[in-house]
Amino acid sequence: MRILFWNTHRNVDINSYILDIVNQNEIDVLVLAEYMAEINELNDNLKQCKKRLFNWNTKGCERIHIWGNYIDVTPGEQNKYFSVQIVNKQYIMCGVHMYSNLNGEHYDERVALAEEIMYSIKHIKQRLQTEHVIVIGDINESPYEKACLSAKGFHALPALQILDKGSRTVYGKEYEKMYNPMWNLFGDFKYPPGTYYRVESKLYNPCWFMLDQVIISQSMIPLMVKEQLKIITKCGKGVLYTDNRYPNSNISDHFPIMCEFNI
Structure with a gap:
């Protein structure tokens, strides 16, 4: 299962980029946030892709659209901010688009x-x-x-092995551990150092942020194809960044991410 996620920044002319990336990377499941382009056009074209992707039921979720080439798919809870899908009766996939800090800090709300x-x-x-x-x-x-890190949130740790204890007890309550492989893509040893770039007049500002992430359960760790965890910065239509190598907001202010699992 090769999954692509992209926050498309409400770009109404982004369909050709989406289709190019989907075809080039032979994507099985496509998850989009802030999608505002012509959806009927995208539906028709995704059906003609190499993997033939069909729109999944996300009715009730305002922020996420999902397409895939799996037939045995049942929708779980659909919330304004997330869409849960059950694939082959055993894989629980959740597409999310959480509160932003653009109009004030929302750390507690995200937890x-x-x-x-x-x-x-x-x-x-x-x-x-x-x-x-x-x-x-x-x-x-x-x-x-x-x-991401709080035990009350995703509890998504930067390091977790399949043989590690699968939970952690805090004040007598047990919290299941999750794993966040996106930690491995941080920093400037390999471009890009994140999926989103923003400079603000604040004392605390990393400039590069890893806002777009995949978080998995411990059981999925041996199924993950590590070399296919990527931040995508170009496609057949060209690069997705500016001359300064920041995400090109004329396409999207976020880079897409891709991951793959042997299922």
């Missing part, structure tokens, strides 16, 4: 939303008797911030 997402997923896991979870989307904060 509460992450807790709500994990609560929803927990009930599906119990019902299906599965442990396989993929959360992908625009978290709107970096992996080292509260919603």
